[in-house]
Amino acid sequence: xxxxxxxxxxxxxxxxxxxxxxxxxxxxxxxxxxxxxxxxxxxxxxxxxxxxxxxxxxxxxxxxxxxxxxxxxxxxxxxxxxxxxxxxxxxxxxxxxxxxxxxxxxxxxxxxxxxxxxxxxxxxxxxxxxxxxxxxxxxxxxxxxxxxxxxxxxxxxxxxxxxxxxxxxxxxxxxxxxxxxxxxxxxxxxxxxxxxxxxxxxxxxxxxxxxxxxxxxxxxxxx
Amino acid sequence: xxxxxxxxxxxxxxxxxxxxxxxxxxxxxxxxxxxxxxxxxxxxxxxxxxxxxxxxxxxxxxxxxxxxxxxxxxxxxxxxxxxxxxxxxxxxxxxxxxxxxxxxxxxxxxxxxxxxxxxxxxxxxxxxxxxxxxxxxxxxxxxxxxxxxxxxxxxxxxxxxxxxxxxxxxxxxxxxxxxxxxxxxxxxxxxxxxxxxxxxxxxxxxxxxxxxxxxxxxxxxxx
Numbered sequence: 001x002x003x004x005x006x007x008x009x010x011x012x013x014x015x016x017x018x019x020x021x022x023x024x025x026x027x028x029x030x031x032x033x034x035x036x037x038x039x040x041x042x043x044x045x046x047x048x049x050x051x052x053x054x055x056x057x058x059x060x061x062x063x064x065x066x067x068x069x070x071x072x073x074x075x076x077x078x079x080x081x082x083x084x085x086x087x088x089x090x091x092x093x094x095x096x097x098x099x100x101x102x103x104x105x106x107x108x109x110x111x112x113x114x115x116x117x118x119x120x121x122x123x124x125x126x127x128x129x130x131x132x133x134x135x136x137x138x139x140x141x142x143x144x145x146x147x148x149x150x151x152x153x154x155x156x157x158x159x160x161x162x163x164x165x166x167x168x169x170x171x172x173x174x175x176x177x178x179x180x181x182x183x184x185x186x187x188x189x190x191x192x193x194x195x196x197x198x199x200x201x202x203x204x205x206x207x208x209x210x211x212x213x214x215x216x217x218x219x220x221x222x223x
Numbered sequence: 224x225x226x227x228x229x230x231x232x233x234x235x236x237x238x239x240x241x242x243x244x245x246x247x248x249x250x251x252x253x254x255x256x257x258x259x260x261x262x263x264x265x266x267x268x269x270x271x272x273x274x275x276x277x278x279x280x281x282x283x284x285x286x287x288x289x290x291x292x293x294x295x296x297x298x299x300x301x302x303x304x305x306x307x308x309x310x311x312x313x314x315x316x317x318x319x320x321x322x323x324x325x326x327x328x329x330x331x332x333x334x335x336x337x338x339x340x341x342x343x344x345x346x347x348x349x350x351x352x353x354x355x356x357x358x359x360x361x362x363x364x365x366x367x368x369x370x371x372x373x374x375x376x377x378x379x380x381x382x383x384x385x386x387x388x389x390x391x392x393x394x395x396x397x398x399x400x401x402x403x404x405x406x407x408x409x410x411x412x413x414x415x416x417x418x419x420x421x422x423x424x425x426x427x428x429x430x431x432x433x434x435x436x437x438x439x440x441x442x443x444x445x446x
Contacts, residue, residue, distance in 0.1 A: 070377060095318060123348065125264075125347070126347050143266075145368035145391060153292055153295055171368065171397060174393065
């Protein structure tokens with residue numbers, strides 16, 4: 001493989017994507033719609049968090065969801081069953097969402113009066129971190145069973161996020177997960193990140209997450 | 224982005240990689256060294272399984288480990304502390320191992336008398352499934368907390384593996400994981416896959432894994 005060629009192509013793709021992402025961000029600012037990009041490993045609880053968020057906010061805010069999945073549409077169906085506008089982007093094997101795919105999702109949603117759009121990225125702690133989706137806020141989930149050493153191994157994801165949600169804290173009694181060690185590792189990479197511990201299963205910590213999100217949406221609307 | 228250009232480049236990369244992978248496989252067959260490619264999401268237990276495997280087999284077989292990690296070398300250090308030859312490939316942000324990187328790992332290990340080489344791929348349920356590493360056997364881990372729906376969402380990985388190890392079964396009492404549903408979904412994608420339930424923490428099921436591996440290595444050496 002020709003490394004130089006590979007690098008040039010990657011730079012082209014990234015430059016194109018950054019331009020499209022800036023366009024997405026501007027378009028949604030104009031509509032007063034905050035876009036939140038939710039990322040994690042497979043099975044960390046992205047869909048569960050989205051369902052909890054909808055439950056808490058759907059009476060006060062107009063919410064839409066753009067789901068990415070390599071093959072299936074089960075997540076979009078779960079969201080739609082809550083009476084929420086949802087589109088499913090099937091990435092057809094691609095390991096991340098880019099801003100062009102997000103544009104397609106926005107066009108498919110059609111309406112322009114959303115307060116909050118949530119993007120459920122592909123379950124992957126690597127590639128999605130490299131591509132700006134045009135989101136105003138990047139949020140990641142790490143679940144307790146994944147272990148407290150993940151910031152050492154996947155530093156970029158922890159570096160680019162505004163919020164880290166530590167999910168499945170109901171597993172803590174069976175686990176040797178060290179929350180203090182995790183916090184130290186994450187803050188060394190990203191001193192500004194907000195870390196919250198939650199359980200989508202028991203509901204613990206969800207109130208803090210909803211408070212943070214509500215405040216951010218209000219600040220975003222004030223511009 | 225120009226889709227046609229992207230697809231052509233991907234085909235070039237894949238064709239180059241398949242050729243290098245075939246070379247890796249032949250080279251190791253000549254040395255009677257079986258190469259096992261171990262894949263999973265972040266935090267499913269790849270390093271723990273490697274340590275359990277070393278513990279069980281190191282007195283009878285010469286084992287080496289090629290670790291891939293985007294940034295750190297903590298896993299290679301853990302393996303080396305067991306007196307096992309280990310090299311760390313730092314992928315520098317890349318989301319998978321390809322056969323050229325494996326060749327670099329083999330060159331770095333230098334010795335040619337290994338019975339078993341284990342490749343710990345990047346923690347990612349998407350991209351590593353697309354790249355032939357030159358391994359003789361592909362093994363994946365799914366941990367109970369990730370959920371029984373993962374074959375629906377990441378079908379390629381389940382389709383290309385010889386073995387699925389369902390790890391962290393010690394979490395089952397706290398989980399709604401449906402092992403029968405998982406098995407049905409996996410076998411629909413890949414009827415030949417061997418599924419074993421294990422816990423690297425309690426040691427449950429590890430004996431079955433070691434028996435399978437020992438039989439496969441013996442069969443490989445007979446040629």
